[in-house]
Amino acid sequence: MFTALLLLALVTVGSLALTLLRQSLLAEIDGQLTGAAQSLVEQSWQGSLSDHDDPTNPLVPSEYAVLIATIDGSVVVEDVATAGRPAVGSLAITDVERRGSQPFTTGSAAGDTRWRAVVAPLTSADGRIIGTAAVALPLTSVDATMRRMVGALMAVSGGVLLVAGVATYAVVRRSLQPLRRMETTAAAIAAGDMSQRVTDPPPPSTEVGSLAASINTMLGDLEEAFDAQRASEERMQRFVGDASHELRTPLATVAGYTELYRMGGIPDAELPGVMGRIEDSATRMSSLVVELLTLARLDQGAPLRIEPVPLAPVLESAAADLRALDPTRTVQVHLEPGAAVAVDRAAFQQVLTNLVGNAAAYSPAGTPVELVAGLLPGGLVRLEVRDHGPGVPAADRERIFERFARLDAGRSRDAGGSGLGLSIVRSSVVAMGGTVVCDDTPDGGATFRVELPAA
Secondary structure (H helix, E strand, C coil), rough: CCHHHHHHHHHHHHHHHHHHHHHHHHHHHHHHHHHHHHHHHHHHHCCCCCHHHHHCCCCCCCCCEEEECCCCCCCEEECCCCCCCCCCCCCCCCCCCCHCCCCCCEEEECCCCCEEEEEEEEECCCCCCCEEEEEECCCCCHHHHHHHHHHHHHHHHHHHHHHHHHHHHHHHHHHHHHHHHHHHHHHHHCCCCCCCCCCCCCCCCCCCHHHHHHHHHHHHHHHHHHHHHHHHHHHHHHHHHHHHHHHHHHHHHHHHHHHHHHCCCCCCHHHHHHHHHHHHHHHHHHHHHHHHHHHHHHHHCCCCCCEEEEHHHHHHHHHHHHHHHHCCCCCCEEEECEEEEEEEEHHHHHHHHHHHHHHHCCCCCCCCCEEEEEEECEEEEEEEEEECCCCCCHHCHHHHHHHCCCCCCHHHHHCCCCCHHHHHHHHHHHHCCEEEEECCCCCCCCEEEEEEEEE
């Protein structure tokens, strides 16, 4: 397309240049012809045309062709150039006056030479028309100049087109390199390598550079999405495996005791204890299923009913439950007056129950527990549940929020924990627009710090 436009421009400019050059050359010749014709008219006034047969006194310079005729057009003087005789037509006075004094182009009476000619009436000194004259110059030099100009323009245009073609090819080839890199990147991604990116992209201000930047952004998003999907699948596989393992133990207990009872292998004296263990296993399975359903609802993004919840009654209720569970504990509540959170009441109650239960399960009996809440800048409320047990190692403070995560698996099972409590805490807090972390208690122990939007 660019080459075609360049060719059109060269043809247009060349045609204009040739036209202007031809007009300039013809204007120069026309001036010479007009001057020569005026010279003949002046000679006719002076009566000196009779000397035309004197070779030392030509009518006009030798390169001109001169024809002088009577009024009726009969040629009486013919002083032609070496290029031949121009075909000027009738020189009768009526034809000359009709034609006027404007120069014109004509051919040769014999041959292919082109001429530029002008005709004029001749008058005597007293103003009488005594004849007509035609003066002509051959256009050989003009035609030769035009041919040289055409050749030069063709050579220059050809060179320009060649250079432009090579430059266009180089520019297009260079501009297509990012597209070829994009093609290579796309092929690598199609083969499964999601880490590929378009390398060395042009500046984003160009169309190709903008496309490369958009593709790299899209590829980054795709890689993150695939990584998230892969991580989710891995977590789901671990979750299913852990859930199966957790359910297998109580199911095996129930099935084993049932089979043993059916076979008559349980004495009547041991039957109450066996039934108690079956009931414990059923309770454990029921609790596990409830927690799994809770996590499933949170994973699916089930809508929450966010409402203002005052902290004072909720924390006092949790403290009372913990005192009832372990009367030897000192449970203190430190609450900033009027503090309230914008949460789902049921989900928040579950979070607090799990954190308090975790403090009771993993700190020695009789050790104190503090429930602390206060306002933070930025419209947040901080809630802390502090125990004074063994604490959580720094390396495990994120892992404990994973599903079925245990720092001491045997102790957790004996205590009846499923390993899902803290996972439910984090999922619920995040769903309500908050954060939860585990830290050290200053005097030893674990502190779970929750930040939620203030009401």
